[in-house]
Amino acid sequence: MTEVALHPSARETATRWWRDAVIYQVYVRSFADGNGDGVGDLLGVRGRLRYLADLGVDAIWLTPFYPSPMADFGYDVADHRDVDPIFGSLADARALIDDAHRHGLKIIVDVVPNHTSDAHPWFLAALAAGPGAPERERYIFRDGRGAAGELPPNDWESIFGGPAWTRVADGQWYLHLFAPQQPDLDWEHPEVHEEFADVLRFWLDLGVDGFRIDVAHGMVKAPGLPDVGHAGQVRMIGADVVPYFDQDGVHEIHRAWRRILDSYDGERIGVAEAWAPTPERLARYVRPDELHQAFNFHFLTTPWDAAGFRTVIDESLRTAGLVGAPSTWVLSNHDVKRHVTRYGGGELGLRRARAAALLMLALPGSAYIYQGEELGLPEVLDLPEEYLRDPQRLRDPGSGRDGCRVPLPWTATGEPPYGFAPPGIHESWLPVPAEWRDLSVEAQLGKETSMLGLYRSALEIRRAHPDLGDGRLGWLDSPPGTLAFSRGGSFACLVNMTHDWVEIDAAPGEPLLASDGPAVHGDQVRLPPDSATWWNIGR
Numbered sequence: 346m347t348e349v350a351l352h353p354s355a356r357e358t359a360t361r362w363w364r365d366a367v368i369y370q371v372y373v374r375s376f377a378d379g380n381g382d383g384v385g386d387l388l389g390v391r392g393r394l395r396y397l398a399d400l401g402v403d404a405i406w407l408t409p410f411y412p413s414p415m416a417d418f419g420y421d422v423a424d425h426r427d428v429d430p431i432f433g434s435l436a437d438a439r440a441l442i443d444d445a446h447r448h449g450l451k452i453i454v455d456v457v458p459n460h461t462s463d464a465h466p467w468f469l470a471a472l473a474a475g476p477g478a479p480e481r482e483r484y485i486f487r488d489g490r491g492a493a494g495e496l497p498p499n500d501w502e503s504i505f506g507g508p509a510w511t512r513v514a515d516g517q518w519y520l521h522l523f524a525p526q527q528p529d530l531d532w533e534h535p536e537v538h539e540e541f542a543d544v545l546r547f548w549l550d551l552g553v554d555g556f557r558i559d560v561a562h563g564m565v566k567a568p569g570l571p572d573v574g575h576a577g578q579v580r581m582i583g584a585d586v587v588p589y590f591d592q593d594g595v596h597e598i599h600r601a602w603r604r605i606l607d608s609y610d611g612e613r614i615g616v617a618e619a620w621a622p623t624p625e626r627l628a629r630y631v632r633p634d635e636l637h638q639a640f641n642f643h644f645l646t647t648p649w650d651a652a653g654f655r656t657v658i659d660e661s662l663r664t665a666g667l668v669g670a671p672s673t674w675v676l677s678n679h680d681v682k683r684h685v686t687r688y689g690g691g692e693l694g695l696r697r698a699r700a701a702a703l704l705m706l707a708l709p710g711s712a713y714i715y716q717g718e719e720l721g722l723p724e725v726l727d728l729p730e731e732y733l734r735d736p737q738r739l740r741d742p743g744s745g746r747d748g749c750r751v752p753l754p755w756t757a758t759g760e761p762p763y764g765f766a767p768p769g770i771h772e773s774w775l776p777v778p779a780e781w782r783d784l785s786v787e788a789q790l791g792k793e794t795s796m797l798g799l800y801r802s803a804l805e806i807r808r809a810h811p812d813l814g815d816g817r818l819g820w821l822d823s824p825p826g827t828l829a830f831s832r833g834g835s836f837a838c839l840v841n842m843t844h845d846w847v848e849i850d851a852a853p854g855e856p857l858l859a860s861d862g863p864a865v866h867g868d869q870v871r872l873p874p875d876s877a878t879w880w881n882i883g884r
């Protein structure tokens with residue numbers, strides 16, 4: 346058995362809530378519509394807190410609900426200290442934070458520091474002020490190349506496709522790594538630092554337990570904004586080395602933010618949405634004086650293959666362990682194709698997604714659940730053309746994120762959107778497929794064998810089991826195409842990632858939970874294809 350070593354400080358901090366928290370991502374727009382306009386809102390989230398508490402998660406992360414023209418569905422923020430009317434009011438946000446705490450749930454909110462909306466007062470002032478004015482210095486305005494400045498200042502590409510620069514009426518260009526409606530801020534400017542420090546304090550004062558930091562690797566650009574030198578640069582989840590991502594200077598910002606977080610009681614946390622070329626580079630975001638967690642996109646992007654998963658698990662534990670941070674595990678989010686579909690779709694995808702859930706929740710560290718994965722929702726691949734509005738798809742057809750953002754089905758009766766909106770409302774901003782009635786919360790609740798039943802059981806066991814959550818992992822010998830590991834001497838997880846039944850000579854202990862029931866004959870165990878099983882083992 347090989348043990349994965351932990352940094353000594355990990356043990357000292359083993360009781361900290363965030364080290365093994367299960368955090369549920371609420372994509373507010375698509376979670377629950379409280380006011381009947383077809384768009385999810387804070388009222389809707391408040392009404393479903395009981396569901397989330399009963400599911401057994403520790404915290405919820407809310408995607409941006411701030412005033413925004415919604416060019417990137419809220420990741421284009423026009424005012425960082427308020428709530429967009431489509432999502433409710435500041436009073437709703439306060440009530441939600443308080444209610445969540447009463448339900449024993451922590452609240453993490455998004456902060457978007459790499460860019461603002463083009464409707465942000467700073468950007469409007471920058472446009473109005475003209476070239477050379479101090480108002481322009483909070484963003485990245487430059488003259489163009491070419492005889493008349495008609496070419497972009499460099500060859501950087503937007504993540505959503507096309508050049509990362511847009512020219513304004515007076516001839517200058519501004520940088521936007523995402524949509525043109527999302528101008529990049531210039532983090533060389535002290536006012537940008539002061540503003541975001543104040544924004545963090547604003548929400549911390551309202552009681553939030555932490556922040557998910559959007560594009561946490563993007564704020565600092567290489568000096569001189571050098572060309573990349575080739576086309577086809579990064580995509581939404583990419584690992585390339587480029588002069589606009591993962592520059593060493595971003596870490597100073599995270600250190601300053603950590604000091605702010607630490608100045609509040611109750612262990613408020615920062616979670617990096619950072620794409621780094623290697624797990625080592627990613628671990629730099631979670632050094633002891635920086636952020637608490639970083640999303641593990643290397644895990645998310647690993648194809649269904651035991652050797653690949655073993656490598657990514659080892660690398661993640663090793664690199665996070667080196668800096669004393671917990672690893673995180675994530676299978677889906679609002680930017681990627683849902684994993685039921687990525688793993689093959691249909692029954693195969695569902696079977697693998699069930700196994701992946703048990704694998705993820707058995708690993709040491711903190712896990713993220715994207716709303717609807719606990720229902721086994723697939724990606725919706727046939728949304729009617731007129732509904733598709735994701736800016737990524739508009740600029741780069743075929744790559745849209747609408748299909749993972751379809752509203753959740755809650756009830757098993759009536760018509761779509763199945764309880765997403767109040768009774769009598771049949772419209773939702775993206776249509777809910779008719780067949781999702783059978784995947785609704787109501788259809789699955791109380792059925793142990795459903796996906797929801799599996800998540801609830803797994804989370805209940807994880808919470809109660811002394812060896813799950815934070816701690817060590819020890820690999821056990823197992824046949825090719827499978828993974829087997831123990832946690833702390835009293836728990837084991839076996840995963841069969843092959844298409845075939847796999848026989849194991851001796852049962853490791855008593856079966857606790859299975860994604861697809863292991864057949865046990867005396868001492869002989871047969872693991873079904875694409876399945877995972879949890880075991881209680883003798884100490």
Ligand code: NOJ
Pocket residue numbers: 417420421457523559560618679680
């Ligand atoms: C990452 C967010 O998750 C994504 O939805 C958004 O489009 C970009 N950052 C830009 O803010």
